[in-house]
Amino acid sequence: MDRKQKFQIHFKEGDAAAEITTAKSWRGVSVQFSRLKLPAEYEFKWEGHSHYLAHHDLVLLDGEMEVVGERPVAAQDLRDKMTYVPAGQTITGWCSPVARLNAFTVVNFNPVDMEEELQVEFNGAEPRPQIYFKDDALGATMRKLGRLMADKNQPAAKVYIETVGLTAALEMFRISQPETTKIKLAGQLSQAQANMVKEFIAENLARDIGLDDLASVCGLTRFHFSRSFKATFGEPPHRYLTRVRMERATQMLAATKLSLSDIAGACGFNGISQFGRAFRDVVGKTPLEFRRQA
Template sequence: MTIPSGSGLTHERSIGWTGGCFALAFGAPVVSLERSVECALDETFSQDRVDDASGVSCSGLTPTKVERIWGVAAKAHGFGTLGFSAALWDCDRTSGQTVERLRPSCDHTHVVSIWTRGTTVSELYFDNKLRFRRVRRRGTFQLSRAGESLRVLLSETSGSCLDLYLPVSLLASVVGTEFDYGDGGRLELLPLKLEADPVITRLGDEMAAEIERPGVATQAALDAAALTLCVNLVRRWSNLSGVVRPSRAGLTTAQVRKATSYLKDTMHRDVSLQTLAEQVGLSPFHFARAFKAAVGVPPHQYQIRLRMMRARELLENTMYSVGEVATQVGYDDASYFSRVFRREHGVSPGQFRRAKVS
């Protein structure tokens, strides 16, 4: 394992790394290790506050910062434009060994951890107090609220975990704009145990697939996921559940026309939710909800549809190769473009072209 410079971690405790987690033998003392990790986190936060992978100013947890602290790369990670980010961690099966994951407290970030594949027996401690010991299965999630330290013991582990890093300021902004509820100062997320939520399960599956095979619309997809997660947390897992109602203000016809025209003109490149919202003078959260209500799909899905429509035209009316068509509509990876095309149209680009020719 790579030890972060100046972290205070040494090899004296026979610490191993297994699938993205610290692995210690049963009964091994961990107090000094936890303090050392906290020192590493403090050092990481004292560095430049612009995350080097996303370019977004951020004083909280991000995949890149957690990688520095743990000294290992995530299987995949992705960054939105609003401070929201995601990391996919693999945890390999262990035999006769407990896998331990330590994450010191951070006042700026909530972390939603979704088990996306396999099973594990989990024992979770928040602020050094046991909250639960249960079997984690695909689709279950846990919430680490800002300010809480986390210690997880995993045994009989085989699977993957997706961590979603949600800035406190982002959640408060959603409460203030999406729900017309001031600045979000009264919002408190509930102290959850291991939970199941179909919206969060679906979100985990979509984000894991998105960051493993990033495409032109990955940033926009992460921005949209941030909004979905925020709204769901407020509605179902906060002290405001059942109290606040979403704002009903929508888009005017002129705003819809301006937004869709902008997406058409920029279909070949990634467009952030922030940039789109600025075109019609709205907040990203209000715009995303209102756009879906007016058009029927989120902005990034609408952009994908525009690309696929243009791809159909090029396949039917030009001699461009599939790779050239992919580049024309904004995809650097022809294989990824082909998968998206098949998902949208039920056939591969080559099959579509042959059917039109015949």
């Protein structure tokens, strides 16, 4: 992630630090998650050429945020509130948090890439900043994204977290645009496209396949591919991919003596821990239990 695009935190106490910070980026979208363990006062700043969206799980003794050139906004209870600032503007502020685990998730997204994803051109008025607002649908997506980013020990599959991050960016992009804009919904994949996707997944199952990888096979944007895929297969790409991985894993557990680590790698999982959790969620038992009963 470009440092100029990164949400920057400066603690006033020299030994204070974020308990966890993770960052990921894909074409047109980057995500940063931070969880603050210490009740230490800090200053923050963000500036860049992308749109900025933050979901807050913060409770403050005091603090304020300022979009440079506008009046500062004070706040205390920011749980499940969000902030959106269009590209080209700067945010500064400070926070004095209460003694709890405070966290926030930041999504930066490029407006040009989002127009390309939706395959529409927005000609309305320039979007305005929205400080500490609420939206049920977008809030649910951002909470999910935060949970995925927070789990460093058992990271989610690339295709899943990329889908959630892109969904958050697209939801905010549409919220900030005129309601008169109509987005053409995609239909099903053609039989040729569906076959190409299935073949690509089968041949690359050991890789951490991303949404961009799958969409490129069909020559579609990620937004339209996701909707066409679900209309075709009856489930989103990440669930389909997980199911195919489980089918191969069960076959390998029953028919080979390969180690769990080898099977996890062959099926595209980032280690035994992620493999075991996904296997229990889908099959209802651990890989070893399944192998003993096969």
